Amino acid sequence: MTFRRACGLSELEEDTPKRVELDGTPVSIVQTEGEVFAIHDICSHANVSLAEGEVDDCHIECWLHGSRFDLRSGKPDALPATRPVPVYPVKIEGDDVLVSLTQES
């Protein structure tokens, strides 16, 4: 599993997603509830960025139609989205947030 630096830990604000691109793949990095998560930054319902949505209770909400995706699994828990969004493994090394584009679930 290859990890790449996505951003600095100190660049993240609690509950404020940060959009990055790794090898051309858009990824939203989210620090919340004492953990850092990486989720594919395209909603599974339509082609919009999840990083523009709100974070609450370990979920990210799509701003367009309100589907909520679990940051741990990528699964939606509210319609209209029915398909999960890929989530990616994260490692923290010092101030570096490292992400592997290998899909976790």
Ligand code: FES
């Ligand atoms: S585009 Fe995200 S829920 Fe519709």
